[in-house]
Amino acid sequence: MDQIRWIMSSLLMLLVQFRAAAGTYSSSTVRVGDEVTLSCLNVTDDQDQCDSTEWTFTGSGNRLTLFETRHIQEEAKTKSDRLRVTENCSLVIKKVTDEDVGRYICRQFRSGDLVGEEAVVYLSVVTMTEQKNDDTITLFCSVLTYGGCVHTVKWLYKADKTGMKTTQLDCSGTVTFTTSHLHQKSGYYELLKCEVTHDQDVQLFSFIRPQSSGEKPGRWRVIVVSLGLATLITSVVVVNIWTRAKGAVS
Known part of the structure; x- marks a missing residue:
């Protein structure tokens, strides 16, 4: 009987340790x-x-x-x-x-x-990149994981998919379209979503273009505004000098 109790006690301790670990x-x-x-x-x-x-x-x-x-x-x-x-x-x-x-x-x-x-x-971690080749653009969406791949990845587009090609691999997906297709539709990037699924958890990620691409218009706006301001100041100075000169002659 004591031996049975010892065995049961040992099994209980192993069960507790297993649950804790x-x-x-x-x-x-x-x-x-x-x-x-x-x-x-x-x-x-x-x-x-x-x-x-x-x-x-x-x-x-x-x-x-x-x-x-x-x-x-x-x-x-x-x-x-x-x-x-x-x-x-x-x-x-x-x-x-x-x-x-x-x-x-x-x-x-x-x-x-x-x-x-x-x-x-x-x-x-989800990574998203863009690659341009002549007249086509390819967006990549991939998931880096610890251990084996446990995610599925696919691109979603809430509009006409004509002229678009998608591929789906383990933990990654791509979408390719022409630059002309991009110019024909406003807000094209906003309509593209990368869907990442793990078990029952589904997440959607929007593609965010690199900051360097978006900085150029900002810099040009600063340059244009600066040139406009300089032109305005120059005009005011010229008018002021002309007015004073006219007054002196009178």
């Missing part, structure tokens, strides 16, 4: 340049500025301790200016890059021992 898993998908908040679930009540919370990161073959003993760690210095931890111990990453793709684990400790379940978050 199992952790709580979630995932998040964001676009390059966006901000994301990763939640540390079931935070204990005795936290003082998250002094017993640890955030670690695994990705690209590296494992880093990002946050420990109330501070962003030195080994995370390449990310440190983009990281912060909130009052509820969530990890905030600003201006996400493809190097942030990976597995994030939040652990809580008491007297050096792990308390509760680990909060494991898998972060995937």
Whole structure:
């Protein structure tokens, strides 16, 4: 009987340890340049500025301790200016890059021992680029993930799809159209959406053209306004001189 009790007790301890190690898993998908908040679930009540919370990161073959003993760690210095931890111990990453793709684990400790379940978050990042070839334009939408591809990607267009070609691969998709097609329709880019699906979660991402492309009109407006202002000032000065000269002659 004692042997049976010992076996049952051992099985119960293994079950408890397995459940504690199992952790709580979630995932998040964001676009390059966006901000994301990763939640540390079931935070204990005795936290003082998250002094017993640890955030670690695994990705690209590296494992880093990002946050420990109330501070962003030195080994995370390449990310440190983009990281912060909130009052509820969530990890905030600003201006996400493809190097942030990976597995994030939040652990809580008491007297050096792990308390509760680990909060494991898998972060995937969406990248969108544009390529111009002669009279065609191709937009790329892809998802970088930790581990294998678990997303589907496709382009959506809320108008006539004549003259448009789309392709769909693992975790990526492309759409190609002619430049003449672009000029014929106003707001063409706004009508294009990249649909990213993971399990039952569906997200739509709009294509944002590089800032350098949009800066030129702004600079030209500044130049035109400056030239117009200079012309106006010159005209006022000339008229003023002419008026004074006329008065002197009279």
